[in-house]
Amino acid sequence: MSDVLHWDELHLGHTLIPASHVAHGEFVRLVMNYPCQYAFMQHMFSPCDESCADNWKMWLQTDSGLQMSGSREFSMSVGSMIRHRGLIANLSLRENLLLPFLYHENHTRLEQAADELVDVANLIGLTAALDEKAGERTTFTHALISLGRCLLIKPAIIVAQEVHIGMPPEHLEQFKDISMSALQRLGSGLLYLTASPEEGSGLDYARTLTVKAEHKDIQSRKGE
């Protein structure tokens, strides 16, 4: 697989985010403040139709062509793990895991995901709670459901936003173990959006990009 997530230079208010990319299997960390993270994700996940093709700033380069951000293909190839934004409260955990498949009209993938659901739920430790209504849950459960959804979608790239922040230590250790084994199993690339380089994920990043708000000062360094 040679899928690469690209984004062009982005001006978010006074902040400039440099053009960069994340390749399949590569872990990249993008350090910037929360408003910039949020704006970056809004840009990535906003629906985009043919009429705004000239303004496309993010895309996934695949063997079969380009998938523009906001398109159906893009959302099924780029997984997301957003801090405390993994659940829809009035759905059950099962429905939450299967939601993208229940929405996008692809019966083959829906059946495949339904078959794999038990295995995934077992891996993330939520088998017994699958039919419970989501309601209010901890950051840990939000993160687990996001991870479970990624395991079902099998994305080329995962965009994670501070999923490790705000978990109690025992949950953090447990989540680190589960996410490590999930990432190994998937082999996907990872773009980790965080406000601090000490985000506690314990992942081995190939690159870290640091964006400083309002100063247009961008540092880039290799490795950890």
Add this chain to the structure above:
Amino acid sequence: MESQRNMMMQLHKRADRVGTISLHMFSELRRIFQMTLSILVVGLRMSWLSKPAVTNVAFRQIYFTGVQGLPWVILVALGVGVLAVYNIVDFAKSIQDMSLIGRLISNLLVQEVAPLIVTILLLSRSGVAVVTELGTMHVRGEDLALRSMGISVQEYLLWPRLMAFTLCGLILTFVFVFVSIWLGGLLVSLSYEINFIDFLIEVRKGTSFNELLILIFKGSLYPMLSAIMLLNRGCHVGREPNLIPVHATQGVLGALMLILMSDAFIAIIQALA
């Protein structure tokens, strides 16, 4: 000279205020129009019918708005029907013109009261729930979660609510009319000097196809306008949970004002036509 300058300053301030309010209203109307258009575009494309996630939400909304609201509509229709039929029959008998029964029932109960009362019932029962649910979803950031899965907020969240409100509003208006005329007439005929069959014949005589069309028009327009107002408020709660009740109140009151203004507008158009 000084007083003239002060007067000019005051005039400028007032003009400024009027201008700001007008611009605000214009941008709000434009936003509502764009939102409605985007919801209708995704809804009327009908592709949602093949998406289990959306049909599931649509069924839930229809159940909550229509099925659970049915007993309340029947109860209110019974009370309003008995009162309206009793007073209309009494009035018609007092001036010895029984042909008035059909016309009054058609003009008052069918054309005016039924669509208004059903919409007010829907607003009081489901209106607050719609704004609160959407507002809470925004506060929780569920809109971003949905978009990150490639799910259209218009198709998944807004269209099922708009569709359920409009469809259930129309059906409940017909239920209201049916219950208020039949059960109201039946109860009044038990205790009053009018035969139920004669009453129904008078109602039939006083009702034309045009009135039925107006009932369909108002019965779907009022709930739809209410839903648009509620969805607009629900989508603008932002990230502040303490603003949810404020927006819920604004949504329900705004919808109420909107349907009353629409009713007055339709009445003027009918009078001019």
